[in-house]
Amino acid sequence: MFWQLEYQPNDPEDSHCCLVFLTAIPNPEEAISTQFWSDRANVEASLFMKTSSYNKSYIMTTHDYSIRGKSWGKSFEKMKNYAPVTIGVTFVNSDLELKGYNSVLTTRPETKDITEAWSRQLDVPENSDVLFNVKDGVVYASKSILSERSEYFSGFFKGRWAEISKHNVELGSTDTTIEHIIIDVPDISKVVFLEMLRYIYTDEVRFNLVPSVEIFRVADKYLLTKLRQKARVEIFKRLTNKNAMSVLFNEAWKWNDLKDDIINFIVDNFQEMKDTPEYKKLAAEYKGHPAGIEIFQEILDRLLDKQILK
Template sequence: MSNPSQTINSTFEFSIPHTITSYDKVVYTSVFSTGDNIFWQLEYHPTEMENMDYCLLYLIAIPNPEETQTMKYWSKRADLSATIYVKSYEYYNSYSLRTDDYSVRNRAWGKNFIKPLDLNYPITIGVTFMNSKLERNQIDSPMTTTPKQNKFLKLWEEEFNNRDSNDVQFNLKDGVIYARKSILLRRSEYFRRLFQGSWSETNKTLQKNKNNSHYVINIPDISYVTFREMLRYLYTDEISFNNFNCTPLEIFKIADKYLISNLREFARIEINKTLTLNNAMYVLFNEAWKWPDLKDDVINFIILNFDQVRETVEYKELVSEYKSHPAGIEIMYEIVGKLIPKKYNYKI
């Protein structure tokens, strides 16, 4: 049995054949654990895009369900310290990482290394954790980035928008889409109440088509691509935020409207991840102020980075015009109220 006061080290090491690195394929290792519900993965880039003489190695935190629901730093990982390394024939490079900065905004930290001189030998990547809950040494083979086909996604793609197998028709701003009532009922409180007639708007919103075979719901203010992505989540529990025409904010708004709490939270976290010094004020004044929790998220980001945000053109423009915004005065007073304990010299 290990002494509780003794430092426990865990090393996870993976060998990459030179046939993979020679094609500059990005490599992901299998997932590994340093404790109860604490999972990690290594990501290796044989060539750094900005400097062809370097490679890149990242230590990625795989969030558990508890971590996906918070914007705070993931405290259970903070007690660890990690050293990532790359080695090959007559070659070794390493770098020590802090693990107290991992969060939904920063799931991966890494380092660039000068490439090994002789690329005809296998590359070994690894990480050693100090203060790990598990004493383990693992040697494994990496996997490439070829995605596995999700059987639920495949089934959904086959059934989705098939008029014959669905009984609800949505007339959207820029198209028509079909879905199954039984799935909508189970997955959304909004649709459950709508179809069961427990809302006064049911008769206004819900209609039958001429053949009485489909419910018809008119939604003129939502785009086809956004509504489709919401349905994809209801069918499969999968969501993609990589579609340029369907932003995290659009997903947040539709999830809020249709009372899909988990999707709303995922989108809220993604919005936080996309905040920058230059866009935070616009996000706050254009949309986020309408929802108290999202407004607080963006204001907290601004406060945390206030010295830099206040120097941006966006901040100066919005501050000069805030009184014309329907909630401008309230927003600025909230920002000022949170700045006072920080003793900033600010001027509205």
Template sequence: MSADRYDKCIKKNICELMAFYNKSSLPEHVLFGVEFDRAEMGLVSQKWPLPSNQQLSESIPQDLVKAWEGQLNNPATSDCQFNVQGQIIYANSAILCARSKYFELVFRGQWLESDITKQEILQSSTKDQKDYNNNSVISQRCNHVIDVTDFHHQTFLEMLRFLYTNKVTFVEKKDEQNSQLTPLDLFRIADKYLIDDLRQHAKSEIFKDLNVNDAAEFLFGTAWKYPELKEQAMKYVVLNFVTVRQTSGFKNILADPSSYPAYTDLLNEILAELFPATGSVNTGKPAKEENA
């Protein structure tokens, strides 16, 4: 549309509008919206969706991943030592600080608590290293030596591998019984060391494998300790309660409530979700279903 033709159209529309409205009722300034079928005003910037963590991880060249993985547990390039279950793991504090707020503060001698678990951070100490296997003094001197007592060696090493490579390996559900690399293991360690990406990875894996048979045990036994796990597990149990209440896991909980510290609160919360009008309800076994 030419500029002259466009001006004529605008004037015509204004005249028609003025004829329709009483001039005295119009405000002093009138703003008209204009819609163009095509605007040749140059390219408009477009925001593309950011890649997911998995996509980012997959985009890293494998040779680069292997190169960084080779730096983990390498005394020649490390300045900190972790003593985990009688085994030594070496790492570089600069890498850990860049990837974890926990390590950034612990190596600065500060204190912090996880927002979720409220676990206190221990300060590192400086001392000569000793090889726990042959008790010989290692020639290199580490700036930080930290004893880790609350996680398995395998779990701690995998957490460090994620910090180095952005890669993580979760054991398959069928093999979880004899492994320390379950999604829950890695969720717990990611929570303590404030590694949000790893925590989200682990959380996704946890709920991907959740089913009605183990949902109640998971909620009452573990998830209640972590608000973000509890919220999602609670929704799952409530949504599938007709089936969940018939599982052996739920019946075991009802039979031994003293083994579950949050039993009363959780059961009341479930009942309140199922029957919102009744509010808090006394706990007890669900009524038996009548045979058809």
């Protein structure tokens, strides 16, 4: 379990104060979880700042740490003189191991060169033997890589469900005849499908380029469990009081685990969300949605369980 102590010299809300944060460095299990990090909740911690004439500490509530809230802190009064100041964290009820690091902590080693090399092999006609006809174009890939990295595609190719065709591919100034397995994917755009294949090739995904809900949908379709969970966490991280209801009613209601994540978010933030135009609009129109009545009943049941409506 890794923690990082951070200092910010200026509090944006009070120029007379500074900020000290206790940041959780997520382990691989925490990084793919949409729940609060229960192991962290068992750790008692307090932040402190002291000088020869000043000593202040605050107890931290470590049960609030999650992928949406990895850093929590407190505001301390700035010292008016130039005396040495000590900031720190005290852990209670915890086995503490001290280590020094010369770089930013990460949960995986850097493999940039390898990743880029594999990424360059994607969508290259002359290096490919599979052609996907997607909604708005074509995408090339390698059967051997897809089979090795995906159980879905491994089973697909063994079952011989795809058409095999020879066709001309323009390579520079010449046309070359290459044999490809042809697979029709009419319901997925090229940019989304390429990003899914990029994950298969490199184990990385760029959520800044493609909506996380679209990645979740394609990962679910092609049984890419790890990618699906990454997208689920990314959707959860990006929820706000303004977009949660639309994400739930537009897409998330189709999958129980994603639906549960968003309903829990709505319940946890209900007091702030219920007054937003987005919530009021969907609350007035939910009966026209194929699962609207069921969704609102779940929300109400959980609100009652938490005694928010009592």
